[in-house]
Amino acid sequence: MFSRRQHTHCSIAPPDLLAQLAIDGTSGQKEAAVRALATSAAFRQQRAVMGRLTRQFGLPMGQLVGFNISATRRLTVYDNQTKGRTFLPGVRIRGWGEPASKDTSVNEAYDGSSETYDFYQRVMGRNSLDDAGMELVSSVHYGVAYDNAFWDGTQMVYGDGSGQIFQVGGLTRALDVIGHELTHGVTEFTAGLAYSKQSGALNESFSDVFGSLVKQYTLKQTALEADWLIGEGALVPSLGKALRSMKAPGTAYSGDRQPATMDHYVELPDDNDPRNDNGGVHINSGIPNHAFYLAAMEMGGNAWEQAGKIWYRTLTTKLHANTQFDEAARSTVEVAGTLYGTAEAQAVEGAWREVGVLP
Structure with a gap:
């Protein structure tokens, strides 16, 4: 059932x-x-x-x-x-x-x-x-x-x-x-993240992360060179420049409600009302999106080479349907240490702390 x-x-x-x-x-x-x-x-x-x-x-x-x-x-x-x-x-x-x-x-x-x-x-x-x-x-x-x-x-x-x-x-x-x-x-x-509230926001965020990385990889842009916008130029200009900004959540279009940190997490019901966005899956994805942006910027270079591989390994081997933000954060820190080492793990942990997911 x-x-x-x-x-x-x-x-x-x-x-x-x-x-x-x-x-x-x-x-x-x-x-x-x-x-x-x-x-x-x-x-x-x-x-x-x-x-x-x-x-x-x-x-x-x-x-x-x-x-x-x-x-x-x-x-x-x-x-x-x-x-x-x-x-x-x-x-x-x-x-x-x-x-x-x-x-x-x-x-x-x-x-x-x-x-x-x-x-x-x-x-x-x-x-x-x-x-x-x-x-x-x-x-x-x-x-x-x-x-x-x-x-x-x-x-x-x-x-x-x-x-x-x-x-x-x-x-x-x-x-x-x-x-x-x-x-x-x-x-x-892989993870099968349920499309509701925090697990759904993670589902959306991983798609934004890899959507951005596909563009960066194809254009050969470093993390510093990338615009970190999702769907730049897809909306009519009167509505805004993009659908989401991973660099500055909440600034992509008129009425964008994405928070960058847990201090502004939007608590919404998952009640089939489109205004509530399955419990805020497109809205609260701004928080893990911003964490990835911060981690990628801290590591520098091409975001797909280290940060992207950490997020990919986490998605495909560590998460499950009901994963919440804090568990996903801890998993990325663990994977960063396993794949690369202490400096990368600290960069990832610092990013999640900056957005308020980890204490």
């Missing part, structure tokens, strides 16, 4: 932002936000159920959904054709190693999936999301002017954006958005 909180759907658009715009936005924003919330609700159960099956029963995701596990078919992009249809994946447009399409969104989804695959394989030694060569499937042009992108438990789905909330085409352009959502797949196959 699946618990209620496992019946969730995580997407790149914070539900509290969509709910805020549905109430207080312009007429165009209200319409777009209501449409995004209604469409997203249709996927709340599938993602959690598929992930639970793969973890609990050891069933390969590719076998469950009919996708391939093959080094020669590592990704495929489909077109849902903006017809408001609910079936996925749609019309096959481009497979692995095939020439670029005339469709920009297809090519951006292809490139972003490939770059995420490369990051996990080359940096973390992971063979796709399930570590068993799972094909990465994407569908673009989902719905009609749909303001969201998400991992549904089996594949990536991208809306085009309405130009009212997200810029048209902005969701496939944002490499960190693609890396973020695909990392939800990695989390499903």
